[in-house]
Amino acid sequence: MASMTWKATIQTYLDKRLLWVFMLGCSSGFPWVLIGSNMSGWLADAGLSRSAIGYFGAVFAVYAINFLWAPLVDRVKLPLLHKYLGQRRSWILLCQFIMLVCTFFLSGLNPTENLILISAIALAISTASATQDIAIDAFRIDSFPKSNNSKLPQASAMAVIGWWTGYSLPGYLAFSNADAYGWNNVYYGMTLVILILMVFTLFTGEPITQRDELQQEAEKRHAKVVNSKIVAWLSVTVVEPFLDFFRRNGVQVAITLLLFVFLFKIGEAFLGRMSIVFYKEIGFSNEQIGEYSKLIGWGATMVFTFVGSMFNVRFGIIKGLMIGGVAMASSNLMFAWIASVGPNEHLLLATVLVDNFTTAFSTVAFVSFLTVLTGQAFSATQYALLASLGNFGRTTLSSLSGELVDHLNSWPLFFIITAVMVIPSLIMLYSLRHYFHDLLEKARNQQ
Numbered sequence: 001m002a003s004m005t006w007k008a009t010i011q012t013y014l015d016k017r018l019l020w021v022f023m024l025g026c027s028s029g030f031p032w033v034l035i036g037s038n039m040s041g042w043l044a045d046a047g048l049s050r051s052a053i054g055y056f057g058a059v060f061a062v063y064a065i066n067f068l069w070a071p072l073v074d075r076v077k078l079p080l081l082h083k084y085l086g087q088r089r090s091w092i093l094l095c096q097f098i099m100l101v102c103t104f105f106l107s108g109l110n111p112t113e114n115l116i117l118i119s120a121i122a123l124a125i126s127t128a129s130a131t132q133d134i135a136i137d138a139f140r141i142d143s144f145p146k147s148n149n150s151k152l153p154q155a156s157a158m159a160v161i162g163w164w165t166g167y168s169l170p171g172y173l174a175f176s177n178a179d180a181y182g183w184n185n186v187y188y189g190m191t192l193v194i195l196i197l198m199v200f201t202l203f204t205g206e207p208i209t210q211r212d213e214l215q216q217e218a219e220k221r222h223a224k225v226v227n228s229k230i231v232a233w234l235s236v237t238v239v240e241p242f243l244d245f246f247r248r249n250g251v252q253v254a255i256t257l258l259l260f261v262f263l264f265k266i267g268e269a270f271l272g273r274m275s276i277v278f279y280k281e282i283g284f285s286n287e288q289i290g291e292y293s294k295l296i297g298w299g300a301t302m303v304f305t306f307v308g309s310m311f312n313v314r315f316g317i318i319k320g321l322m323i324g325g326v327a328m329a330s331s332n333l334m335f336a337w338i339a340s341v342g343p344n345e346h347l348l349l350a351t352v353l354v355d356n357f358t359t360a361f362s363t364v365a366f367v368s369f370l371t372v373l374t375g376q377a378f379s380a381t382q383y384a385l386l387a388s389l390g391n392f393g394r395t396t397l398s399s400l401s402g403e404l405v406d407h408l409n410s411w412p413l414f415f416i417i418t419a420v421m422v423i424p425s426l427i428m429l430y431s432l433r434h435y436f437h438d439l440l441e442k443a444r445n446q447q
Helices: 006-011 016-045 050-064 070-075 081-085 087-106 115-143 152-181 183-203 211-226 229-238 240-249 251-263 266-282 286-315 317-341 345-372 379-394 397-408 411-420 423-431 433-445
Strands: none
Touching: 016 050, 016 087, 016 115, 016 152, 016 183, 016 266, 016 286, 050 115, 050 266, 050 379, 050 397, 070 115, 070 211, 070 229, 070 240, 070 379, 081 087, 087 115, 087 183, 115 152, 115 379, 152 183, 152 286, 152 317, 152 345, 211 229, 229 240, 240 251, 240 379, 251 379, 251 423, 266 286, 266 317, 266 397, 266 411, 286 317, 286 345, 317 345, 317 411, 317 423, 317 433, 345 379, 397 411, 423 433
């Protein structure tokens, strides 16, 4: 791909399947603003402490364990919905409907009076969202087989651009209108966004794969061992996806890969969880947060993700991972700079641009690499396993970020520590570079 011209590289993006991936990416990103930054802003305005807001992030823990029920998304055909929408879209639409109902009820509550109920509803939304992510990721993987690995960065880029569109654009609208209309009315508006996303799902086309045939072959193999169709179905559903991953990579390499996936974005997760609280405490208004962090951040992410995907298409996923990881560690120091000088809008703009550049570059390469590691028969389960490890730092561990800030009592030191957190994964990436290269070459030769 490095021999292609930049014009030819851009022309390869004219594929309607990429539009479908973008639209579903919006659906994947929206719940993170719904119960993430929007909720943090709502709780902060309601007077809750930093520790309480940090602990509220524990509702995202389900993203770290969604691989436990991912086999059901791979294997269970939903009544009625499957007939008209197919395996992937039927699960996506069901999850969106659950989020629609929960968001509507959430809109009428008061955080200071109904915090426990809000937490329970937020947990239901995160569970539906985590399940939706399983189906959306599988949809993308099924649409672009890993043997056609030149398409993987493009599909990853569209997923990332869609995710940030679903996250940042509604977030901008929410923060821009929160002071004028109140958070309750903002959340009523969020229910309309979910309805629009459901319409998107209906317009996408279900990917055609050999998944059913491969799963049936696995069932026949297991049936010969257990002499029972029911037990064979269960063992193929629950056990085979994980056995297949370790069998293809080897136990030692598989464990190392899982550890790398877990460590790569942990520093970014701690920073992201406290970013809204930091902006407010340092002196930025809701309107400034919406304009810079959400609107401008969204536009920057769109551009940098597209550029990052073209770099990955032409020069490879490994270089994209290394550059993105190094830049990601460095960009966290920009927040320490803001903490030292105060609410400077020009510095905030520079920080948003740098942060979104590093996030876009690293995420495209990261998502592309996770895709390469999955198999066709159990794409939902295996990708969910990998993504869950990556999400563990973003969700469960990052809920301790508020405690860490309180303990340190220093925003600059907190951001410096988040930068240092990235270093172990970069060392591991360098040690696995030859295996990464061989894995990508093997996939390319299968094309």
